[in-house]
Amino acid sequence: xxxxxxxxxxxxxxGVVLLFATATALGxxxxxxxxxxxxxxxxxxxxxxxxxxxxxxxVFALGFALGGEALTVVFALASFxxxxxxxxxxxxxxxxxxxxxxxFYLVIPxxxxxxxxxxxxxxxxxxxxxxxLLLPVVMALRQDNERYLERVAKVQWGLMISVYCVSHAPxxxxxxxxxxxxxxxxxxxxxxxxxxxxxLLAVAASASFGRTPLRSNPAKSREGALLGGVAATACGTLxxxxxxxxxxQAALLAGAIVTAGFMGTLVLxxxxxxxxxxxxxxxxxxxxxxxxxxxxxxxxFAAPVFFHLTVxxxxxxx
Amino acid sequence: xxxKLLPPLVLLxxxxxGAYPRWLGSAPSANQRIYFANHxxxxxTLVLWAALPGSLRxxxxxxxxxxxxxxxxxxxxxxxxxxHVVMIDRARDDPAADPLDPLRAALHHGYSLIxxxxxxxxxxxxxxxxxxxxxxxxxxxxxVELIPVYLDNLHRSMPKGALLPVPIICTIRxxxxxxxxxxxxxxxxxxxxxxxxxxxxxxxx
Numbered sequence: 001x002x003x004x005x006x007x008x009x010x011x012x013x014x015g016v017v018l019l020f021a022t023a024t025a026l027g028x029x030x031x032x033x034x035x036x037x038x039x040x041x042x043x044x045x046x047x048x049x050x051x052x053x054x055x056x057x058x059v060f061a062l063g064f065a066l067g068g069e070a071l072t073v074v075f076a077l078a079s080f081x082x083x084x085x086x087x088x089x090x091x092x093x094x095x096x097x098x099x100x101x102x103x104f105y106l107v108i109p110x111x112x113x114x115x116x117x118x119x120x121x122x123x124x125x126x127x128x129x130x131x132x133l134l135l136p137v138v139m140a141l142r143q144d145n146e147r148y149l150e151r152v153a154k155v156q157w158g159l160m161i162s163v164y165c166v167s168h169a170p171x172x173x174x175x176x177x178x179x180x181x182x183x184x185x186x187x188x189x190x191x192x193x194x195x196x197x198x199x200l201l202a203v204a205a206s207a208s209f210g211r212t213p214l215r216s217n218p219a220k221s222r223e224g225a226l227l228g229g230v231a232a233t234a235c236g237t238l239x240x241x242x243x244x245x246x247x248x249q250a251a252l253l254a255g256a257i258v259t260a261g262f263m264g265t266l267v268l269x270x271x272x273x274x275x276x277x278x279x280x281x282x283x284x285x286x287x288x289x290x291x292x293x294x295x296x297x298x299x300x301f302a303a304p305v306f307f308h309l310t311v312x313x314x315x316x317x318x
Numbered sequence: 319x320x321x322k323l324l325p326p327l328v329l330l331x332x333x334x335x336g337a338y339p340r341w342l343g344s345a346p347s348a349n350q351r352i353y354f355a356n357h358x359x360x361x362x363t364l365v366l367w368a369a370l371p372g373s374l375r376x377x378x379x380x381x382x383x384x385x386x387x388x389x390x391x392x393x394x395x396x397x398x399x400x401x402h403v404v405m406i407d408r409a410r411d412d413p414a415a416d417p418l419d420p421l422r423a424a425l426h427h428g429y430s431l432i433x434x435x436x437x438x439x440x441x442x443x444x445x446x447x448x449x450x451x452x453x454x455x456x457x458x459x460x461x462v463e464l465i466p467v468y469l470d471n472l473h474r475s476m477p478k479g480a481l482l483p484v485p486i487i488c489t490i491r492x493x494x495x496x497x498x499x500x501x502x503x504x505x506x507x508x509x510x511x512x513x514x515x516x517x518x519x520x521x522x523x
Contacts, residue, residue, distance in 0.1 A: 084485040085487055097484060100484040104484060
């Protein structure tokens with residue numbers, strides 16, 4: 001039986017709400033009956049991520065209700081907060097001011113307008129080519145040559161991670177695939193679910209089977225990350241009916257998403273450590289500061305990879 | 319009812335610089351206080367005021383220069399009607415008038431004050447030397463708590479001469495009340511007050 005588009009959307013949304021509601025209730029129940037402080041810390045980590053998962057429900061419901069443009073705005077704001085956090089961590093000089101003004105007030109809006117308009121030929125190259133060539137010029141005009149290359153590189157890196165990569169997430173919804181018209185938002189949801197489940201399952205598995213904590217993220221263990229990744233790939237495979245892919249293709253792509261996402265968390269942890277981010281500054285206390293970079297790390301690596309693979313193998317016309 | 323311009327401005331400041339308060343040595347309280355902070359950008363007054371809990375804002379008045387805020391137009395309207403800025407004359411047209419008098423009046427009325435004792439913007443990470451006003455007010459109003467405040471990162475958001483602020487996460491760190499020591503000289507008090515702000519700059523919590 002083939003469900004209509006609306007029926008599929010509602011069924012999926014209901015399923016996701018039920019899933020996260022169960023997880024939230026389960027997490028609260030575990031937290032209330034555990035007294036061991038070490039275990040409690042693990043469960044706390046897990047609950048924090050479960051709460052974060054509700055954002056996916058919000059994003060998807062919004063995209064469903066208001067369309068792709070609303071989704072693009074949500075991700076543009078996410079990019080803005082991520083870049084703001086990146087800049088706060090980076091030692092910048094006052095002569096970098098104009099480059100940063102351009103990054104925030106020109107590059108972010110232009111990139112997302114290009115994504116919203118579906119101009120693939122432009123948004124794929126705007127930051128890696130044009131901004132990459134323009135920013136060093138702007139910074140060279142200031143005649144401040146101290147650590148010039150280092151400063152240029154940092155601004156470009158911040159833009160690539162927090163704007164270019166993240167902007168490929170809403171672009172997933174606009175990939176045109178023959179026989180899958182109008183279902184772009186579902187594909188985006190599938191992608192976000194796989195990313196989020198791999199994070200949740202990795203933390204959950206680490207809490208249960210943790211042996212060697214990862215150096216990049218003490219909330220995960222080596223065994224847990226591996227097990228969580230396999231489990232998330234399996235979940236992605238089971239949800240193949242949401243996608244234009246066959247089940248084994250869904251399995252391969254979910255595997256690619258999980259792998260890229262894991263690399264993203266690894267790389268961003270190193271970036272933060274090298275910039276000297278204070279743990280407590282990133283994790284607690286400051287509400288928005290915690291979110292942006294920390295939550296987008298997996299998405300920002302997985303989105304461009306998944307986008308490219310899908311366009312290459314399935315895209316009909318762009 | 320006149321349109322309020324301050325709430326959208328506060329929202330904009332939040333979006334641009336976060337303005338996250340960290341209460342390190344003191345807790346928010348309705349006690350009468352003088353918050354004294356480093357002054358590194360045009361956004362300082364708004365950002366510090368916005369970092370206070372909503373219930374304290376109505377009773378807390380920023381002190382600012384008349385030659386910047388009193389030029390008329392929208393800026394003056396916001397300063398007078400919504401921020402209730404205590405205007406201070408830097409130019410001193412009338413040599414007999416004490417520029418601190420409006421501050422004294424506000425303190426007598428029970429208001430808390432936000433003061434930038436450097437007297438002018440200094441777009442550096444650490445504050446310059448403090449002017450004497452804080453000392454005199456501390457002497458005359460011994461019941462008022464003196465809270466050092468450090469505004470982090472704002473000088474990076476808007477360096478001198480910049481037209482647009484760059485978004486960056488700023489924290490506003492509130493320290494422990496500055497004690498008053500009997501018989502302390504003006505210079506010793508001012509350098510101790512400045513040291514209290516610098517100490518917050520180094521406190522990375």
